[in-house]
Amino acid sequence: xxxxxxxxxxxxxxxxxxxxxxxxxxxxxxxxxxxxxxxxxxxxxxxxxxxxxxxxxxxxxxxxxxxxxxxxxxxxxxxxxxxxxxxxxxxxxxxxxxxxxxxxxxxxxxxxxxxxxxxxxxxxxxxxxxxxxxxxxxxxxxxxxxxxxxxxxxxxxxxxxxxxxxxxxxxxxxxxxxxxxxxxxxxxxxxxxxxxxxxxxxxxxxxxxxxxxxxxxxxxxxxxxxxxxxxxxxxxxxxxxxxxxxxxxxxxxxxxxxxxxxxxxxxxxxxxxxxxxxxxxxxxxxxxxxxxxxxxxxxxxxxxxxxxxxxxxxxxxxxxxxxxxxxx
Numbered sequence: 001x002x003x004x005x006x007x008x009x010x011x012x013x014x015x016x017x018x019x020x021x022x023x024x025x026x027x028x029x030x031x032x033x034x035x036x037x038x039x040x041x042x043x044x045x046x047x048x049x050x051x052x053x054x055x056x057x058x059x060x061x062x063x064x065x066x067x068x069x070x071x072x073x074x075x076x077x078x079x080x081x082x083x084x085x086x087x088x089x090x091x092x093x094x095x096x097x098x099x100x101x102x103x104x105x106x107x108x109x110x111x112x113x114x115x116x117x118x119x120x121x122x123x124x125x126x127x128x129x130x131x132x133x134x135x136x137x138x139x140x141x142x143x144x145x146x147x148x149x150x151x152x153x154x155x156x157x158x159x160x161x162x163x164x165x166x167x168x169x170x171x172x173x174x175x176x177x178x179x180x181x182x183x184x185x186x187x188x189x190x191x192x193x194x195x196x197x198x199x200x201x202x203x204x205x206x207x208x209x210x211x212x213x214x215x216x217x218x219x220x221x222x223x224x225x226x227x228x229x230x231x232x233x234x235x236x237x238x239x240x241x242x243x244x245x246x247x248x249x250x251x252x253x254x255x256x257x258x259x260x261x262x263x264x265x266x267x268x269x270x271x272x273x274x275x276x277x278x279x280x281x282x283x284x285x286x287x288x289x290x291x292x293x294x295x296x297x298x299x300x301x302x303x304x305x306x307x308x309x310x311x312x313x314x315x316x317x318x319x320x321x322x323x324x325x326x327x328x
Contacts, residue, residue: 001313002026006044008053009034010266015052015072015302022306024313034266036060050309056084067325068312072301075234076322077207086326089318091308094153095300096292100232101157103291107230107256108200112141142166147198149215151177154204154232170197191215192222200228207234215239220246226253232291235260244276247283254283258291
């Protein structure tokens with residue numbers, strides 16, 4: 001079966017290079033802009049069998065023949081499933097968990113091993129961290145407890161690496177977790193106790209109506225005063241004002257935030273990540289949603305996209321199904 005495949009928008013374009021080599025030559029690929037700038041692009045979109053993209057909403061035309069809408073990422077919160085044709089399955093991609101786990105461990109290690117500060121001091125002939133000085137003693141990551149809020153692909157990859165460093169691993173999750181990597185499990189009804197049990201809390205939950213604002217003022221107040229929170233899931237899972245206040249008042253030790261509350265748009269390519277002045281907080285490390293963005297992530301996601309396109313063409317079961325197509 002020949003399929004019309006549309007890569008919609010700038011985000012999808014990241015996964016486009018060399019994609020022809022991964023799929024059957026009988027399929028046709030078309031690239032269209034985010035706003036479907038002309039009639040030809042709109043026509044291609046409306047007649048697509050497969051759309052690769054990150055958003056689907058009322059501003060876009062209804063693709064009449066659509067059989068597969070494939071997000072090239074894990075998150076599908078920008079896809080309005082009520083508008084998506086019933087004939088189309090919705091699938092997503094992972095492949096980012098190794099990269100994000102490396103980001104998390106790097107962020108945590110840098111809190112215990114001050115390489116940049118030691119380097120800067122020694123260049124200035126200051127032996128600040130010289131072994132033998134009582135004031136130079138460092139802490140060790142392996143002596144700490146990491147708390148994982150959610151236990152999906154990302155958290156499982158983080159748990160494996162945390163265990164390699166000797167850390168205790170606590171998990172809060174919607175469903176019970178029985179895993180050799182996990183030392184203690186908490187239900188989502190017991191988030192405050194979970195938050196208070198760890199030296200570092202990693203939030204990797206997707207954004208849903210149930211998870212929005214899950215980490216609010218009470219959860220942050222339950223954290224240890226020297227604990228750090230990392231968000232590599234979705235920004236609004238942590239309440240924006242509550243996080244700012246907890247950091248501004250030094251209620252918690254710090255935060256590393258990679259996922260935010262507002263993002264650039266095609267009309268505004270640079271912007272602050274929040275309406276609140278997070279940039280003024282010295283106990284916060286800010287990064288621009290970069291934790292999973294590696295060449296390896298792109299290759300693995302391309303492979304998932306190509307695999308599902310082949311499965312669709314051959315009539316086989318799809319992988320990573322978020323919402324199945326309606327039965328004919």
